[in-house]
Amino acid sequence: MLNDRDQWFLWTPVFMALGTGTFFLLPSDPTLPEMLVPLMTFCAGIAVTPRHSVRGIILIAGLCLSLGFAAAGLSSRISGTSPIERDLLLINATGLINRIQPGQKTTRVRLSNIRNDRQQIVAAGDVDLIVSNKFIDSAIRYRHVMFSARIKPPDPPEIPGGYDPQRRAWFDGISATGFAWRFDAIDDGPAPLIDIDRVRLRIAGAFRSAMPERTAEIAVALTVGERRGIRQEDIHTLRDSGLAHLLAISGLHIGLVAGMTFFVLRALLALWPAIALRYPIKKLAASAALPVAFLYMLLAGGTIPTQRAFIMTAIVLLAVLADRRAISLRLVAISAIAILLTTPYALTGPSFQMSFAAVTVIVAVYEQAGDKIRLQFYPEGDPSVLQRTGRWLILTLCTTLVSTLAAGIATAPFAAHHFGQFALYGLLANILAVPVAAYIVMPALLLFVLLLPFGTISVIASLADWGIEHILGWAEFVTGLPNASLDGLSLPLTSVIAISLGSLWLLIWRQPIRFAGLLPVGLAIALTITSKQPDLIIERTGKWIALRSADESVGNIGEGYVSNFMRHKLDIGLGHQPVVSNMRCDVLGCRFQAGSHDIAYAIRGPALSEDCRQRGILISREPVPRNCPGPDIIIDRFDLWRYGAHAITLSGDSVNLTTVHDYQGCRAWSRHPACRSPDNQ
Template identity: 35%
Template sequence: MRLGTAISDILHAQRGSLFPWVPVLLGAGIGGYFSLKSEPSGAVIAGLAALSLLSGACAVLRRPLAFLCWAPALVAAGLCLSYARTHSVSAPVLDFRFYGPVEGRVIALDRSPTDALRLTLDQVRLGRVAQEDTPARVRISLKGQAVIPPPGARVMTTAHLLPPQGPAEPGGFDFRRHAWFKQLGGLGYTRVPVLLAEAPGAAVPVEQLRRGLARYLQQRLPGETGGFAAAVTAGDRSGVSQETLEALRQSNLAHLLAISGLHMGLLTGFVFAALRSLMCLVPWIALHWPVKKLAAVAALSAGAGYLLLSGGSVATERAFIMVAVMFGAVLLDRRAITLRAVAVAAVIVLLRRPESLLSPGFQMSFAATAALVAVFAALRDREVPLGPRWLRPVAALVVSSAVAGAATAPFAAAHFNTIPHYGLLANLLSVPVMGSVVIPAAVLALCLAPFGLEWIGLSVMKWGMDWILWVARGVSGFDGAVSHVAAPGPWVLPLLAGGMIFAVIWRGRLRLAGLLPAAAALGIWAVAERPGILIADSGGLVGVMEDRGRALSRAKGQAFTAEIWLENDGDAASQPVAASRWTEVRGALPVWHGGHFRLIHAPGARKLSAVNGCSGGDIVISTVPGGDGCLVLTPEVMRQTGSLALTRDGKLLTARQAAGDRPWTGWQPEGSEIRRLRLLLNGGKSQ
């Protein structure tokens, strides 16, 4: 009884601040689902659903400990929700390398990391592939394509397609999971022209409008400025070069390129403030009409239009939900910017797309928003002065930039392995220009377009964007502009996020206890060790950690995998530099000696033929089958395990072990080669 009374008193002291725990508990269930190594059975899901309903029913009794009943209900609901979402988007995935005719409708255009234009197609038809086995969507990179097909057009070409690839290393980012929820069942490229099979119809008018706007802006604002303008207005990044993208990332200004909370907030805030001010200039309207609510409705309408025009990406949708909750609070005469409003937006996003919990966009945007709300609420409650009235906007900008940067820095470092050191300076120089020049000029251009005077707004918009690009290039060119950090272990971010969430939501001095797990997470991250040996699932690359950093077996080829390995090491070296670290080469074959085994990298048939016999402790990694009598790890063999990580003494971790057997993994049963590998690395003893 005493324990129950004590818990009841603690929860009673938290009244009014318990709702923000709803998305936290829901997210715990979602995170638990995605951390499972095997898919739960239907019976388990049914049991969890019953537990959720039963716990919810107990909570409805509104007893003092009702929140303790809601907690398991929400966690179980998050897991069940993730299961339902996973199976609702199920679609065929290629399980072989396809080469042949491809036909489909263009639904999106973007650029790959190598700056190649990419088409995403739906309504796909593949030559010699039954329709029930054909992916719902495929994505094709265009090599040397001169004519860009418009969205909605039906096109045909001859392309190479592969299944979505697994993690570049065990425990790394699983692109197959990402592709599963986008229903991308095949990815590849074409070197032949893409032919127009059918003109765009009326099925995707918004995409046609977006593409038309992007082309118009790129014509009126040539060069990188036009590409930047198309990106922030229509969500079309195809006109932004990789050089500009890299400059924006290194100056911590990449968030200005993605249509997210900042853009949506600036646009709707500008519309709200402008209309409210204009209506207040007319005394009769100000006295007889609900000016604030009318301006909120108009701003919300502008946000909805921006959502459609920008392509409705997950980040933009999330931003719109947040501003919709804010303006909904205005319409209901509630405080618009509170942790409760942030929690409502998070719940809506998680209910719609549970998988977004794992995305850096979700983590960074809600971390920044929650931190800003908490900090400014604390400043308001404690009546902390921000200086004289004329200086307060500048002080608020400095505080908000510093708080948002600090809140998002751990997540950005974990996902992108970089820390921009001059990000605060770049944001202080750029964000005011985006809010006071670029966004208002874009709205002005839209309002003047019917009169043929949009050039006025576009001219002002160009000046603001040129300034932002100049700042990005200048700041990214500073010495030591970026430092690189190693990837954290799997529990670092959950531990860090859990501690900071507790510190933000909990009331009272006990909230400081949340800093302990956050500090522990940073300590674990600081001493994290990277795998000694990495082997790509393609058989095309091997990386061994040496005193100078990771040594790569090739100076060219497998560039994407090499880049990911080096980034996760926190290593800024290029692939050729990393390849120069490899110390032993026999003939043309890189060789590395372990404790009781030897690695030989022989990509391609010619190099594999140069392997002159194998001893019992030799492991040959190749891109082709062969090597009589040798233990050869080829792409066909590695499809059973995915990429491999080994310690120097031979302890093995596979991508299969790290990711588990889930609907999106598509592992094949392990064969004799993998059993031989495990036996060899175990010192000849059966496991």
Template identity: 30%
Template sequence: MRARIQDALLAQRGRFIGWVPVCLAIGIGTYFSLRVEPDLVVMASLAVFAAALLIVSRVVPTAFAPLFVALALVIAGGGIAKLRVTTAEAPILTFRYYGAIEGRIVNIERSASDAVRLMLDRVVLERMAPDRTPRHVRVSVHGAQPIATFTPGDVIILTGHLSPPAGPAEPGGFDFQRHAWFMELGAVGYTRTPVLRLLAADNTTLAARLFALRMAVSRAVQAAIPGEAGAFAAAIMTGDRSGMGQETLRDLRTSNLAHLLAISGLHMGLLTGFIFAVVRYGLALIPGVALRWPTKKIAAIGALAVGAFYLALSGGSVSTERAYIMVAVMLVAVLLGRRALTLRAVAMAAIIVLLWQPDALIGPGFQMSFAATTALVVAFGALRRFDLRGLPRWSRAVLSVILSSFIAGVATAPFAAAHFNQIAHYGLIANVLSVPLMGVLVMPAAVLAVCLAPFGLWWIGLGLMDIGLRWILLVAATVSAQDGALGHVVAPDWYVLPLLSFGLLAWVLIAGRGRLIGLAIVILAAGLWHQTTRATLLVADSGSLMGLSGAEGRVLSKPTGNGFVAGIWLENDGAPVEQAQAAARAGLVIDGRVTRADLGGWQVLQVSGKTALAALRGCDGADVVISNQIDATARPCVVYDLARLRNTGALALDVAPNGDLLIETAHQITGQRPWNSWQGPWPAPVRLAHDHQKRAAEATLTGDLEMR
């Protein structure tokens, strides 16, 4: 048996580089899944253990050495994530604030609801010490205000509401608190009062000049190309999506063409690839240069330089930085005389990104980018074994485009479904009709427009862009209008996507019949996803909204208010509808501002407002009372008032097979981590026994339940 294992490991030689980012990712993912923050003693002990593993790997038989190195890499991944968390530490607002806010604008963007949002640094809050003031705050601006006149670098003053970053909308959901931690975002809020400029931006800095150039290009493009096509052109050239209409954005998402809007790997690859080809073949036309100069390496350097400028002009978002790293690794491979499109190059890019930004691992951008790139490299590497020279040249190009769209779509589909709960059924058709045009017309025309701009002739390139982008928008609108264009799926449990990812990577990286292990893991993950069940009752952390799962779908306790949370619940159920429609379903008993839910005989009461809470006598027959106010009254039941919900976060209630009522909290799932430590101690789990006498005895012993 030992000999067989040794032979199997030796057969994998040459593929171990692909497992390096996988092992780092396992360590990073394990760290982020912990419910208790490891201290420095634990991390130091693990570092010593990792060093010992590396020493042992030098003395064991060669075949087994990679196993010890792999375990050391897993530990290293956890250490990298811990370092990133520590270096990103910044003050977090721990209460609701209303008052004067001063800060310098560092970014202007739009939310999903089309509201203008200002990201501020150098924040000053009224009566708050500098060491407690958040490093960054984000303020949504409501009402008609001249935000277009502001630029990053302006120091502004306003009066607004701020609160700590919100936790998950439901236990186990997307953790915005963790996301905000790595943005050093300590508070979010809004204002309805005028935003005033206190000091104008210092336009002498490089960042200010780049932003001014970015906005100037965006305005000029939108002036030259009217309508949504101009907004689309500005978005892919400068990253400014403020001109895009909500209907157009919905069409692009429904048709699976939204990736054409974000400056990511596709745009960076098309741009640098076009520049590489133009420079290389342009130099090849000059015999003296082509014979004496390394034209391929010169083209790679030119593509790197243009890509860096594009990165700076587009605002340098995280996805664009990641795309540039991936392209840069491949172009550096060209400079070193290596093949650019290999799994080794993809692995090197993944290693760099994970070392530089380990938190990117848990985001959809990283997962979908590397899933598509890995799948394309593997698929086209396999196609090299087939002789396609007998096919006409034009048919090979068409086949390549169709296969690229199909492979990338299939590779990213499970990740898009897990993160966004939707599947674009006609996405392949839309991409086949649109992506080639983006590569052969839109991006080259953008480069042409920039080159002709100094001569006042950039309208030639913009005119060509207009043609291509109008076609893409037409395809998006036509596809999204079809019946059944968009399907919805239930959000999987937290372990499904890591298991699925590992299975797919094992199938790609393992040589021989051993790859069947990966296929078995993928099938297991798919089965677990299919068996996913949703919580019977969900409660928002504000205490103002409940959602009960019923025969028609989830029924909500009110038709308006807490719309963001309501939308997430319905999307995760795989059945998104309008909040008012979900509130009109049967299942909850609503009497004014009091809502009652029945969970297998357990009664849950949700009370909104001070008046309704004051009128409540005891628990009114309920086992659990939810309130959006602070309740100082002693009640003979479990009470989750606003003060307690600030500690627990959102709730999920289910009835166990034996009849007990299980109450799971968001804070309980995320654990006690640096990004939510302001919420207080980690809440203990709550389980109400179906035997009332036993339940009363447990209530006496469990002070955390606060039952009287």
């Protein structure tokens, strides 16, 4: 490692990420001294210790870790927003429009300064409302609106260890979400709506007017970042084929827009000798690409993922301006540091994790093998134009193949952890679809937007429609292959961390010690194979139960709605069908056996008179009386209200019970009633 001293800096964001992750895994919020004292201690230690000594290296690592921890803690204290305490019905309330996300039939509107009809502040932060499009055209003329809506606090996670909407809302400044059935402009508002939202709405409307509904919604997603209008079957097809990343505006899209601007402008300037011979046209092109990428970020809604993608792209362009190598692991590390300092919460989301995993692996591969590949395709000599064109096409195909393979391998653990899904033929789908997206769809969409002030160009819209149809066609072809998608996968967080650290050890170091990184990767795979998934998932209101049978198939019972996301994450089959042969159900509830355990699911109160006389596990949507002596374990309505959704893992005679509260803890963003008990004060 001493011979790889120039690689030490690359571990800075890794230790910062470990500190940030530690903050989010704590069961309770740390105090301000607990956040700042370690940081100051490590700073003092470094000041009196030689940097290149073993002690100095350990102190620097500790400083990075404590810096990430403190940044996350301070971000939570500064930007965190408390949710409303309960559901509210608002009549003739007022608010200020902050952001608009257009959809096909409804629009998501973010409002601030919410006041009820008595002019009292209703929420500490913003409110996200779903509004029918019939109100939008008249309402957006002014920023000040009057509305009637039902709002509620952000929902808790659907399953233990799952996606946490409450945490996201806390850091996004959202106090409530809801649906408005009245939404009118107040013509004495303080100011008209910001122009960027008008532009986004006009672009979305132009695509919907110029293209068929199916492809228009995907075009809207790729330009203004709004995906709610896309058909569910298309979303499922793209996800199962491994192409869902094309819908989320990220580094790929902003990089393509900036790259197209850079190369086209540079080529045009090169045709003008008076400029090409006197001025650094490469830097001029980079200077122009930077504001274009910034405008695209604003058009996409300025969300955290697009901000992160812009930061990464901007650092690359600034490297060009500074005559530094534009793409390197060092610049990837600088981008990660910038994001971990400004938006630490991004670390917990799949967007950050999958983006940096893909970029890190791709850049590492090309740092080590890029020059060799280029020498193979561009040997010394003066080949003809035809030879150069052929070599360029082959090189483009090879780089696309290698990049897709590297990105697919890098993001697979995170896809399995967050979404419980892995596309077996994702490499094939990306090889077929990404070139169409990069060289046809994105240039056509960019040209369409640029020419929009001069009128819709039907030829360009037709070209974009053709490209999107081909992407969807390739996605349908891939999903039609046998076992195209594996759903219901479960990769524990510990396995994801071990795979990430082992892979980074393998990619960052240059000496043979790098291969030691294969050890934690192997241990993580072994841990994943031997880990047991929950046998039962109980929804937080008890309206449905997901049950895993002996053949590992999963079904659900109950009367509640199971979201499409949960169906795919848990691999729940459609329909409320029993998944075990010995299940008996009636209008009052169900009884079945899982392993050696008898389980009763009481849907209505009268079922408790019988269920309380039976041994085993009792799950009830109704409160269970104290004089219920039979069951060994009781989970009733109050337990679900107090602790959230439950997961039960059965192993022989033992029962392992985990809840959403176990994973969330008593944090600022989690409002579990259990945290208000004397034991948690």
